[in-house]
Amino acid sequence: MERSYIMIKPDGVQRGLVGEIISRFEKRGYKLAAMKLKQADEDLLKEHYRDLASKPFFPKLMGYMLSGPVVCMCWEGKDVVAQGRKMLGATNPLESAPGTIRGDFSLDVGRNICHGSDSVDSGKRESELWFSPAEIVDNESALKDWIYE
Ligand code: GTP
Numbered sequence: 001m002e003r004s005y006i007m008i009k010p011d012g013v014q015r016g017l018v019g020e021i022i023s024r025f026e027k028r029g030y031k032l033a034a035m036k037l038k039q040a041d042e043d044l045l046k047e048h049y050r051d052l053a054s055k056p057f058f059p060k061l062m063g064y065m066l067s068g069p070v071v072c073m074c075w076e077g078k079d080v081v082a083q084g085r086k087m088l089g090a091t092n093p094l095e096s097a098p099g100t101i102r103g104d105f106s107l108d109v110g111r112n113i114c115h116g117s118d119s120v121d122s123g124k125r126e127s128e129l130w131f132s133p134a135e136i137v138d139n140e141s142a143l144k145d146w147i148y149e
């Protein structure tokens with residue numbers, strides 16, 4: 001089943017939005033495969049954001065992501081990568097639709113609360129970067145027949 005790496009950034013954790021964000025993914029029907037609270041370090045973030053290293057905002061992004069613990073999650077289910085991005089909303093919260101996480105809870109691109117993988121390949125890469133194999137649980141949901149035809 002498809003997986004997305006969804007991360008609640010330090011502002012989302014400090015602002016008490018962890019439960020709200022988890023709840024949205026749960027209610028949609030997605031299944032949690034892994035989760036932990038973690039203080040990221042520079043090496044891990046540099047690898048996670050390796051495609052953005054040359055961007056002018058990269059140092060600010062690193063400072064933001066190092067400013068406190070993040071909640072790391074791996075969510076599983078039908079089209080979770082694309083649907084997860086829709087649920088998060090546009091990168092810039094001023095362009096995020098109301099009803100999305102960023103559109104409902106944030107105002108600034110440098111404080112946009114959450115991360116979601118941007119392709120199925122990055123969903124796999126990022127899940128394997130942030131979690132060891134033993135941390136990703138392959139259980140079957142008791143609700144699966146109520147969520148999938
Ligand atoms: P993620 O799900 O967090 O990866 O966001 P994204 O895929 O929508 O955007 P992208 O990967 O291009 O950028 C990663 C993160 O860098 C964004 O979520 C923002 O937190 C930050 N970022 C992107 N563009 C800017 C910018 O112009 N200024 C600042 N300060 N931060 C930015």
Ligand code: MG
Nearest residue numbers: 115116117118
């Ligand atoms: Mg991205």
